[in-house]
Amino acid sequence: MSSRDDAAHLVEEGKPLDDQRAFRRALGQFATGVAIVTASAGDQLAGVTANSFTSVSLDPPLVLWSLETKAQSLPVFREASHFAVNVLSADQVALSTRFARSSLDKFHGVGWRRGESGAPLIEDVAAHFECRREAEYEGGDHVILIGRVDRFARFDREVLVFAHGRYGLSVDHPAIDVARRTLVETGDPHPLDDFLLPLMFRAYEQLSGAFERHREAEGLTINQSRILACLAAHPGSSIETLSRLSYVGQATAEDAVAALLSNGLAAMRPPGVIDITAEGRARLHGIVTRARAFEAKKLAGIPKADVEALRRALAALGRASRE
Ligand SMILES: Cc1cc2nc3c(=O)[nH]c(=O)nc-3n(C[C@H](O)[C@H](O)[C@H](O)COP(=O)(O)O)c2cc1C
CATH class of the missing domain: 1.10.10.10 (Winged helix-like DNA-binding domain superfamily/Winged helix DNA-binding domain)
Incomplete structure (x- = not known):
């Protein structure tokens, strides 16, 4: 893309401390999943919606996430020897908003059980990672928590995605068309040609992209x-x-x-x-x-x-x- 294209597509730019909201919107261009990270210490439970979760290393198996220093649940995460990462599935948006708000009864009415380490494992998620807390680092207004994964579980569910500051779904890239066309050109019949879903998806993508300009107006x-x-x-x-x-x-x-x-x-x-x-x-x-x-x-x-x-x-x- 030429720099002229970049100029035409530029929405906002600047220095992070001059406009924190704009900075956050730019960070939101990096799509992530959504997790609820949980821990228990004594008789206290903690759970926080987090999209800072990421994998670090396969061997040793390490993951990290970062928690705001002003989060009410920080003392529980500091005291607990373990935490669990619950990767949310596509239909768990309400759970995500619930755990994104400081409150004492976040777990009330939520289906969960204790994992081997005692950290809550939430039901109906896409994956669980049960971790031992390995290290903690300062990261500005967040603390970075590194965990060693003791156990994991993956479930056959669609995952929840967070991008542009809003919830979404993970769908196959439309460039998958290239593979489809290649197959068609070789004369092999391809079932995707008859399926409604890819047809609807392509039409939706093209129309909603084109309507964007009208909304902006x-x-x-x-x-x-x-x-x-x-x-x-x-x-x-x-x-x-x-x-x-x-x-x-x-x-x-x-x-x-x-x-x-x-x-x-x-x-x-x-x-x-x-x-x-x-x-x-x-x-x-x-x-x-x-x-x-x-x-x-x-x-x-x-x-x-x-x-x-x-x-x-x-x-x-x-x-x-x-x-
Ligand atoms: C999609 C999403 C992702 C979030 N990611 C993080 C995160 O990675 N780290 C963090 O500290 N807060 C994150 N938050 C905000 C926390 O969930 C929120 O501050 C929560 O209220 C903290 O709970 P507590 O004060 O009870 O500890 C996120 C919120 C949302 C909606």
């Missing part, structure tokens, strides 16, 4: 417009509720709400309770109007009856997959 980032849409449906929500409903991280939700408050699209009623303003509703209406016009333009070349049949088929598929 309304002066909102995708995270802000998601929060705004949630506010329209659930006025009077807390940041935590908005984070859960809109599938964006807690820090991203705070960031988006701050922007919406400062440009008058949202208002804080009593402290902590956020409402959408009339201006916010108007902006949302602008996006919906653009989406309608965009869809109509994209569908213009397709016979109306086909479009109606597609709508019915997709709605039926949506219902069938919920059953």
